[in-house]
Amino acid sequence: MGHSEGRLDEREQQVWRTFHRMRNQLALALGQSLQQDSGISESDFEVLAALADAPDQTMRARALRTELQWEKSRLAHQIRRMEQRGLVAREVCVDDQRAPLVRLTETGQDTIRSAAPAHAARVRELFLDALTPDQLDALHQANAMVLARLHQNCPAETP
Template identity: 40%
Template sequence: MTESTDERRSVFPTVEELRVWRDFIETAEALRSNLTSRLQSESALSPGDYAVLLALSEADGHRLRSSELAAGIGWERSRLSHHLGRMERRGLVRRQNCAADNRGAEVVLTAEGAEAFRRASIPHLRAVRELFIDALTPEQLTMVDEIAGALRAHLGAPRDL
């Protein structure tokens, strides 16, 4: 099932496959960077800021335990800690000790942070629409979904080893 007799070369991508791979990864990167710079110039927020503010905005009482926040947006704790430090300096969030667990920290959305998020979200959603959704037919969008699913499934289960 893995390799039949005359399939030595098939372990490596063909030139064409490699081209598609590069196109794919570079396109994703170009999209990301374009969205990032729009967000930056329109609202002075990074995608990281946006993710944090979004999670806090949706949270009960606009506050979250640090580790829950990290889990919610899929970040390592260290990354979050660094990022919160930067956001706190800018007044977007505040950290305070957690009553229930003395080692814990609670991250609280400030009024300023909520305001920044509000200003950012509309243009950001519009940008996603313009740069991604509008570029594709509905059928293509369905295929994107399918393809992303296939890639993730394969990533999670590196079969054939």
């Protein structure tokens, strides 16, 4: 069975399935930990972390969408839910009325500040500590290669 038939050989299938299972189970475990420890979802955490790192803890919605690589509707729904819980606030950009700004609130700052250490510890426990330094280096290189290939073949649409 060759590659031309469009099928994965046994080794490729094994690697792909193991990677897929690991990715899904890791996301599930990290999501459950965030929910139990901080009462937030992984999506909440991603938004809060991006805003916490931004100047003035504020980003244009378009820039946030690009940073997270989410679809416009997903970000809009997420921001609306987070705004209702007081984690973020939407504001109008003075320079461009059509470009809404998303700002981390004080509640959002407190939430990310308390969630981040436990999340980092869980990432270390479940993922980083399972690998040797050489494996981490190899994984980092492999991820960079796949990301470069994706960028080459599927350039993201400009928001």
